[in-house]
Amino acid sequence: MGIVLGPNQYGKAENRLVRVRRDTPRHEISDLNVSTSLRGDFAAAHTSGDQTNVLPTDTQKNTVFAYAKSSGVDQIEDFALALGRHFVDDIEPVEGARVEIEEFGWDRIEVAGVPHDHSFLRNGREVRTTAVTIEGTGERQQTWVVSGLQELVVLKSSGSEFAGFLADEFTTLAETHDRVMATSLTVRWRYGRSGVEWGTTYDAVRATLLERFATVHSLALQQTLYEMGEAVLQRQPAVAEVRLSAPNLHHFEVDLSPFGLDNPGEVFHADDRPYGLIQASVQREGATDLGPAWDTNAGFC
């Protein structure tokens, strides 16, 4: 039986691009981490080392920086689409491209209450992300846009229970009707159509996620995640599916009774590992075929 090349892709990962828009004295900055991957007829590069069809990853890097100038960087989804279409449309052997971008946020430094024109403070909040996948050319071209956020760290000091669960011979956990619940959310949502106001939608999805996390009385992290995803779908017609990956960052009530102290939900040890890991998708019924939208570089193997 023969041996053949299976799925493969290659690109330049983690191009750290900072784009300054300085048309006026009031500068704007975008701080991005851009990764490109190309798919296509690259079998010869693998099986015989023939690079005829291979656009070097160095060239992909150059393209990222050149496009940052020529096409500009405003919404990361648009920048990823421009890059991805260029690779698929303009480079003959390329049949598919995936562009993953992380965006780091900056605020203006306020001086005496006035935001400064060209001095910025990294806001350290969650990272905004996108992953654009493009396959095929011309009329057969298909495009998937997944937007998201990661490292959205949230905590409820009340309003969270965990009870009524299945028990077996290895179960020692006590039921609780008031616990600390905390997680560092990775959320990605797949758009079902184009023509989306990316930035406005991002802000709205983020606000919805936070609002549901805050106000849903939680019976389990699963239920909280589902309600977050469901609310996004209810409010955002352009979104076809929401995926959430949520570590349950355990906060253990410290037993202070040996020291003659009670501890009614006041003193906690925040543990590192292990952590619960809850992963769920919420989607519209009959959502169209996912294709390769969720095939992340990190998930290749």
Place this chain on the structure above:
Amino acid sequence: MGIVLGPNQYGKAENRLVRVRRDTPRHEISDLNVSTSLRGDFAAAHTSGDQTNVLPTDTQKNTVFAYAKSSGVDQIEDFALALGRHFVDDIEPVEGARVEIEEFGWDRIEVAGVPHDHSFLRNGREVRTTAVTIEGTGERQQTWVVSGLQELVVLKSSGSEFAGFLADEFTTLAETHDRVMATSLTVRWRYGRSGVEWGTTYDAVRATLLERFATVHSLALQQTLYEMGEAVLQRQPAVAEVRLSAPNLHHFEVDLSPFGLDNPGEVFHADDRPYGLIQASVQREGATDLGPAWDTNAGFC
């Protein structure tokens, strides 16, 4: 149009288990990072917060530690299989399980040339991994075993070229016929059958990967990876597919000419980012359906 629960799983990630075997004065240790994930009929937990079917992640953690005692830890594949089968076979609502394990290696400390009985040195080499997926019960049960290694960092100071590649208007890279090539390999291989000597095979695959990296004259990282995967398949009949993910860790020759010095491949700057990222699968022709073997927790979204 309705909103429904899509793919989902939950478990306890990164249980840091150290197992000491001390039946004789010559102790043996296993140092593992174990993550479990369960799949099944957990819709109620998401949609209404009903935990009736949910075996808590805390119980999964207890199970990992209890099984480390009762079934022992020798080969990580066997330990993962035992855990996964327990969850699927013994816990009614569980229809599928995935167990991912990382193993960190330790050597005995040598004292006057003699390996010590109970004192060990973390060898800091690559991490051995496994990911076992089990679906269904009884006769319909299917099992996938993927073994691997990660953080295998290798470098060639010669025997590597990169030339003859496709050029476009963004290409500035010069061809080279002698460069440093370095990568930190993640390799995983899917077994096509059971009854494998896991440890022996691991050692053999690792030796094959290193041998091919060392001896293949490289025309591209793609070609090197393919030859590594191909050789594994040629020598290991139990292996059905090999996946490799390889960052190209760039080493740039420093231009010393401003200082009146030449630099014929002697002084390099090892750069962090960006890096090339080459990902490829090498498989047997007609390899059976992959199923969920490659659906890593990290790749969920």
Place this chain on the structure above:
Amino acid sequence: MGIVLGPNQYGKAENRLVRVRRDTPRHEISDLNVSTSLRGDFAAAHTSGDQTNVLPTDTQKNTVFAYAKSSGVDQIEDFALALGRHFVDDIEPVEGARVEIEEFGWDRIEVAGVPHDHSFLRNGREVRTTAVTIEGTGERQQTWVVSGLQELVVLKSSGSEFAGFLADEFTTLAETHDRVMATSLTVRWRYGRSGVEWGTTYDAVRATLLERFATVHSLALQQTLYEMGEAVLQRQPAVAEVRLSAPNLHHFEVDLSPFGLDNPGEVFHADDRPYGLIQASVQREGATDLGPAWDTNAGFC
């Protein structure tokens, strides 16, 4: 010549304490990383393994959590002082203590513009720190309080020059009169007296640092740091010394000329390593003896 024990200390590092104040429905949370170190007559523990004088690090951990309940956690400086004094005053063999605390910030989640009572969002901004050192008991007791912040990441897209520097045969850098300047600041300030409003002062110092970074026209990172420290001392009579450690996070203008594009300060590559590292102290003339205030755990060896 004999061999003797030199400087030594021991303690429990990185106690991850979360304290919830829930006297009213409007909860408050403090999220801390607390490290304790004790100094004193512990020679016997080292030279003969005699633990008679050794308060276990496990006990130190318990003390941190018990004090979080009994003395409360409001300002980290006060909490560190309470812990440090307890160890030195109450534990006979302890002659000195150092307590280092990191505090992570949380904001309330806003729901329809209203901050929620018990749901929080990690704000991801810089980390507030303190390091309290106490030596001796009774009238001879001395106390040093150093407060600070770390990971304050700031960037100026204009208003920064670097020119007129010393050149030797290894100098290739071009002068520039408009560059991006960015750094991730670690700043610590030593208080010269007690009776300080810790929180108010922290906010004021932080605002001063940001204001000076934003508004000083920079001729060098050294000058910017000095002006930042000087302004703190001018405005905060309680502060005796300011130390700043600032990596110069290089942003290189990408040469786009091969692609027919100019790049007047618009497209940058943010590099990881190497980075400049500027470290400076600004202090009041005749500032009193520093003692062990700056002897960090991380700087021991």
Place this chain on the structure above:
Amino acid sequence: MGIVLGPNQYGKAENRLVRVRRDTPRHEISDLNVSTSLRGDFAAAHTSGDQTNVLPTDTQKNTVFAYAKSSGVDQIEDFALALGRHFVDDIEPVEGARVEIEEFGWDRIEVAGVPHDHSFLRNGREVRTTAVTIEGTGERQQTWVVSGLQELVVLKSSGSEFAGFLADEFTTLAETHDRVMATSLTVRWRYGRSGVEWGTTYDAVRATLLERFATVHSLALQQTLYEMGEAVLQRQPAVAEVRLSAPNLHHFEVDLSPFGLDNPGEVFHADDRPYGLIQASVQREGATDLGPAWDTNAGFC
């Protein structure tokens, strides 16, 4: 009262240098992380932005790479000395220099039992380090050499007790006469004289540290560290002082009794945080003044 510049230094941190020696087909490689810091009359750069005396950090980087070619890289102590002397002796305003180097180890890949000429495997063991400090010129020049290692991770599965310790009202820890003891060692030793065979001494110190860790029956981590340092001083006349920083990486015996299983030192949970932190110096009686040997960049503030 005036405000003045206090201690300060600046340099280029983390130059990632790989040096290949290829005089014969059997290549040798050195993989280093080099940080330089200069001290001297740099007040004007801080107080007025005047760079006349400032050798740019970019030039320091160039010097590192140029010296890697011209003076070569064999023992990291010699390379650090060459760099430090150059800065102090050749650059007029520089009065002192500190060069810190980390060295990462590589082994040759073995092919059919034969070490390959130019293919290497990162061995992942501990990192070898040096920190050289030079002050003054000509006859008044003083030099301090500190060598060391970090991330030497060791574990004993027996031969370790902890009992007889001081108890107070916060003590809950039980005494133990057989526990797992593990640590990730940072050790640095200061040489008291020059003319040392750096590499040979490094290997001997490392072997001594491991041997004592393995064979000393431990009553406390403090005692183990002291015996390790003492043995180094006894066997290495060139070493004046040894400093050790050792996190006590806790391994907790898991309570399996709820599952009807005993656990006589077999199943452990390796916890991340908090950890004990033991720091100690062992030195020759009357060891000469330490000067700035231990003033690490990381310990500045």
